[in-house]
Amino acid sequence: xxxxxxxxxxxxxxxxxxxxxxxxxxxxxxxxxxxxxxxxxxxxxxxxxxxxxxxxxxxxxxxxxxxxxxxxxxxxxxxxxxxxxxxxxxxxxxxxxxxxxxxxxxxxxxxxxxxxxxxxxxxxxxxxxxxxxxxxxxxxxxxxxxxxxxxxxxxxxxxxxxxxxxxxxxxxxxxxxxxxxxxxxxxxxxxxxxxxxxxxxxxxxxxxxxxxxxxxxx
Amino acid sequence: xxxxxxxxxxxxxxxxxxxxxxxxxxxxxxxxxxxxxxxxxxxxxxxxxxxxxxxxxxxxxxxxxxxxxxxxxxxxxxxxxxxxxxxxxxxxxxxxxxxxxxxxxxxxxxxxxxxxxxxxxxxxxxxxxxxxxxxxxxxxxxxxxxxxxxxxxxxxxxxxxxxxxxxxxxxxxxxxxxxxxxxxxxxxxxxxxxxxxxxxxxxxxxxxxxxxxxxxxxxxxxxxxxxxxxxxxxxxxxxxxxxxxxxxxxxxxxxxxxxxxxxxxxxxxxxxxxxxxxxxxxxxxxxxxxxxxxxxxxxxxxxxxxxxxxxxxxxxxxxxxxxxxxxxxxxxxxxxxxxxxxxxxxxxxxxxx
Numbered sequence: 001x002x003x004x005x006x007x008x009x010x011x012x013x014x015x016x017x018x019x020x021x022x023x024x025x026x027x028x029x030x031x032x033x034x035x036x037x038x039x040x041x042x043x044x045x046x047x048x049x050x051x052x053x054x055x056x057x058x059x060x061x062x063x064x065x066x067x068x069x070x071x072x073x074x075x076x077x078x079x080x081x082x083x084x085x086x087x088x089x090x091x092x093x094x095x096x097x098x099x100x101x102x103x104x105x106x107x108x109x110x111x112x113x114x115x116x117x118x119x120x121x122x123x124x125x126x127x128x129x130x131x132x133x134x135x136x137x138x139x140x141x142x143x144x145x146x147x148x149x150x151x152x153x154x155x156x157x158x159x160x161x162x163x164x165x166x167x168x169x170x171x172x173x174x175x176x177x178x179x180x181x182x183x184x185x186x187x188x189x190x191x192x193x194x195x196x197x198x199x200x201x202x203x204x205x206x207x208x209x210x211x212x213x214x215x216x217x218x
Numbered sequence: 219x220x221x222x223x224x225x226x227x228x229x230x231x232x233x234x235x236x237x238x239x240x241x242x243x244x245x246x247x248x249x250x251x252x253x254x255x256x257x258x259x260x261x262x263x264x265x266x267x268x269x270x271x272x273x274x275x276x277x278x279x280x281x282x283x284x285x286x287x288x289x290x291x292x293x294x295x296x297x298x299x300x301x302x303x304x305x306x307x308x309x310x311x312x313x314x315x316x317x318x319x320x321x322x323x324x325x326x327x328x329x330x331x332x333x334x335x336x337x338x339x340x341x342x343x344x345x346x347x348x349x350x351x352x353x354x355x356x357x358x359x360x361x362x363x364x365x366x367x368x369x370x371x372x373x374x375x376x377x378x379x380x381x382x383x384x385x386x387x388x389x390x391x392x393x394x395x396x397x398x399x400x401x402x403x404x405x406x407x408x409x410x411x412x413x414x415x416x417x418x419x420x421x422x423x424x425x426x427x428x429x430x431x432x433x434x435x436x437x438x439x440x441x442x443x444x445x446x447x448x449x450x451x452x453x454x455x456x457x458x459x460x461x462x463x464x465x466x467x468x469x470x471x472x473x474x475x476x477x478x479x480x481x482x483x484x485x486x487x488x489x490x491x492x493x494x495x496x497x498x499x500x501x502x503x504x505x506x507x508x509x510x511x512x513x514x515x516x517x518x519x520x521x522x523x524x525x526x527x528x529x530x531x532x533x534x535x536x537x538x539x540x541x542x543x544x545x546x547x548x549x550x551x552x553x554x555x556x557x558x559x560x561x562x563x564x565x566x567x568x569x570x571x
Binding site for chain 2 (some may be wrong): 011012042043044045070072126128129130133161162163165214215216217
């Protein structure tokens with residue numbers, strides 16, 4: 001992984017769950033890692049929900065001081081450019097759709113000037129999300145995110161899942177969809193995620209744990 | 219049909235479009251906003267109207283106007299916004315107009331919090347505006363059930379010519395679950411005997427109105443409406459009973475707190491406690507006979523809500539105070555955990571067997 005990984009995508013494509021998994025993997029490997037809750041659209045089900053888990057596993061969390069409070073304003077109350085300078089990995093979990101990525105545009109110039117070769121921006125896709133079931137619809141949203149963030153994606157992550165109904169078959173069936181998006185976008189398909197307890201033989205599998213779930217699925 | 223992963227708020231919107239809803243009027247408010255945003259994107263493409271009104275009051279009055287012409291119309295909001303709609307809902311009820319109002323509840327009173335809550339139960343079921351009237355109130359507990367309930371709510375609102383509400387909460391609105399959508403409705407109920415949609419000089423005017431100059435006339439109208447309500451109370455109640463056949467402790471909960479409670483009941487069963495869950499799917503009419511059936515062998519009821527206990531009186535009345543009713547709730551936007559509910563069940567059971 002490069003120094004900075006920005007994760008974007010449609011609401012519910014699974015950005016947060018991917019970001020949490022990536023951060024924990026790096027921390028478990030002894031790396032210094034900061035995860036950024038860059039969500040300015042969702043009131044809950046966001047990276048900051050896992051503050052306790054990050055503390056236990058040695059991940060630094062940067063989140064708006066208003067995350068998970070009732071102050072429903074799109075505030076970024078931390079210095080992300082400074083974090084980009086500092087040692088260690090930076091994983092940035094961006095809020096859903098183009099609306100959530102607007103704030104990212106503020107950093108486009110700084111990131112490209114200071115860390116041009118150390119930046120990945122991955123677009124997370126989920127074949128089973130309504131209205132992004134066709135590669136074309138998914139790509140339109142990707143370009144909308146690029147327009148507002150003034151940055152270019154460097155890879156596609158296939159995070160296709162049906163929540164707790166996900167089976168190996170669910171993941172297998174979504175691979176051609178992800179390959180098609182990658183081909184059309186002329187970007188590499190970085191990986192296909194797969195819940196840890198499932199076995200799927202697909203290239204570049206990234207086993208993940210499911211962290212983002214309602215309280216009754218403890 | 220294929221399963222899709224949907225956020226609750228989006229699923230409510232898509233289900234409404236498929237149920238033949240042609241007009242959406244609303245004003246954004248967290249945690250409901252994705253519903254409006256989805257409508258803004260999709261309604262026009264589906265041949266309908268999306269309009270962000272200048273206020274919640276304007277939005278509900280636009281629903282009143284659109285419903286008067288016979289089309290399926292709706293609005294959605296969250297708690298503080300629903301309070302603003304109260305006047306318009308009363309006018310709709312007084313004009314015998316169908317329509318759908320969605321409340322994705324958040325913590326209150328006042329501006330309260332943007333976290334999930336169920337503290338608008340009393341408002342929805344007992345006092346959704348001034349005057350003698352009821353509205354249909356549905357309480358789904360999953361994204362799929364929200365989809366199914368939208369169609370049902372529109373159908374029943376049309377059938378009985380009255381407003382219907384879906385009482386959801388922020389958790390159901392924000393969470394993602396797999397869903398299957400029904401095919402879009404192609405035929406809708408005929409409203410030509412009352413809709414004010416142009417008489418073309420071929421019939422008498424249809425008048426949509428809630429003002430009566432003569433008191434006995436209004437009294438007769440209200441009494442006629444209450445005859446309809448009696449039929450609804452008899453025929454339209456619904457509840458899910460889970461592990462109730464031999465249950466000694468029955469938990470009553472709806473919506474998100476029912477999901478929490480179901481996990482707790484399952485855990486209690488594993489510990490050998492005869493617990494069950496009665497989950498009202500209709501809050502008005504309240505499922506009295508279903509709750510009586512669920513509590514046949516019960517010695518205790520535990521009411522669980524994300525409020526200070528607003529449904530508890532309806533639970534007591536439905537069971538005619540035959541059983542002691544305890545309460546456990548979190549409020550202000552705090553969500554109870556299955557472990558907390560299980561601890562309450564264990565307390566009532568006198569410790570695990």
